Each structure stands twice: as structure tokens, then as C-alpha cells.
Amino acid sequence: MNTPSVAPPPRLAARDITVRFGGLLALDSVDIEVAAGTITGLVGPNGAGKSTLFAVLSGLRPPQGGTVLLDGRDVTRASAQGRARSGMARTFQHPELFTGLTVREHLELAYRVRFAHRRLWSDLLTGGAFRRAPAPEAGRIAELAAQLEIEHLLDGPAIGLPLGTSRLIELARSLACDPAVLLLDEPFSGLDSHETTRLAGTLREIVERDGPAVLLVEHDVELVLGLSARVAVLDFGRMIAHGTPADIAADPRVRAAYLGEAITEQEDQ
Ligand SMILES: Nc1ncnc2c1ncn2[C@@H]1O[C@H](COP(=O)(O)OP(=O)(O)O)[C@@H](O)[C@H]1O
């Protein structure tokens, strides 16, 4: 009991993040931590800064101030691709899929960004001969496609599918590299209730089985409170609360800023 123990650093942490767009303070000294093997929910009204924080965490936007830490290592200056190689994956609020690539090719690319980026050059030099041999990613892709029920879509184009399906493909892509950190920007929006229930179950399974640290932005507060171990609340660029779902549901500042109506409606049912 007297032995000093050093807690391991959280899988993902951001400290004192500040982002300005001209005169607008989009993120004001924001701190957040996401532990491995848990879902951390991030909620807040439209324009609160959630997507901006995702851009900073994933390396798409350098912050004007603050630090991003992956397993305690400072990655603030690392590129988005460098972070992807370190095991960070994300989905976008508006799915970003490529014209001209099949669903399978999206998943192959994501896998190879993390595990086989050196092979890209040999593939380019050999004209893609890798396709004739069973690739190491094939097993991972088959497993994911079965889990997300998208097997029948693998060899078709990724563009032009219904929004709910596009979200599943983006999620499959983000999971293809077996991420250590998974950033999900409104992955449920546009899904019907059946798809939502299924995706929520799949997310839980993935977190329990593979242990990624998940940061989940989602509009449906009830869903976030139900899925997350911890919840953080952004309002006008400031982190106004973070805690367990019960803490958050009871926090008067949060109720005033954002949650009041949703919770009252829920209690009335
Ligand atoms: N590229 C940008 N240029 C200027 N303002 C931006 C840009 N991106 C976001 N903003 C502004 O920053 C604030 C936070 O936006 P965002 O992070 O998208 O919020 P959320 O995802 O919580 O809805 C908003 O006021 C938004 O208009």
C-alpha cells in the first residue's frame, strides 16, 4: 500500500487546446482524456467545437495552443498520417468516401496505411500483383464485413449508397486498421432505429473485445449517456463539464446549456 504506483497515461489526452478562427474562439483551453477500453462521449450544441476538437486530435488542424498526447507521447506536431500509423482512426460527420474505389479497396487502403505502408511502393512497382495472392488484410476485412453486415457491398462502389450504409462503411474503414484510438464524429446520424441499435451493439462489442479508446460525438444524448463510461460537455468552445453519465445528467450547468429538454422529455415518457 505504501508502494508508490504510477498510473499509466491515458491512451489519448489533450491539454489546454486552443483554436481560433479569426475573432472566434472555437476551442478555449480544452482538456480531455480518453482511456483505453472505454467509450468517452462528447456532447454539446451545434457549433460548440466538437468537430474542431476532432480535427485537432486527428492531426488535421494544428491548434494555436495546447498538446495532444498518445499514450503520454506528444503528437501535437505529428501529421494525420503519422497518427494513423500510430493507431488513430476516425470517421467524419459527413462521410468521406472515394469515387472509383470499391468498399473493399477502402478497407484495404486503411489497413495498409497502418500495417503495410512500405508495401505500397512494392505494389506500385509490381503493378498491384498483390491482388493475386491472399493479402494479410483479407481476414480482417472479411471479419469486419460480417460483423457490420456489409459483405454484399464489398465489391461494389463505395459512393452512391444510402447515408446509413455510408456510415457503416466509414466505420468499417476506421476499424480495418485495428485502431488503438477511434474518433467517431456523429456515427449514428442518418441511421434508422434498427441500424442505430445494431451499430451501438457492435461498438460495445468492439470496445470490449479489442479495447480501443473511443471518443464518440453524438447528438442523441440518451444514446451517449447509455454507451459512454465518461461524458464531456463542450459549450461555445469551453469544456463545461465532464464525468460519469449520471454526473452529467444531474449537472445543472449541463441541463441549462444543453440537456434539460432532452432529459425532461425522457423522464416524462
Ligand atoms: N474552418 C472554419 N473556419 C471558420 N470557422 C469555423 C471553421 N470550422 C468551424 N468553425 C466555427 O467554429 C465553431 C465550432 O464549429 P464545429 O467544431 O464544427 O462545432 P460542432 O462540431 O460542435 O458543431 C463554429 O462557430 C463554427 O462556425
Ligand SMILES: [Mg+2]
Ligand atoms: Mg460537428
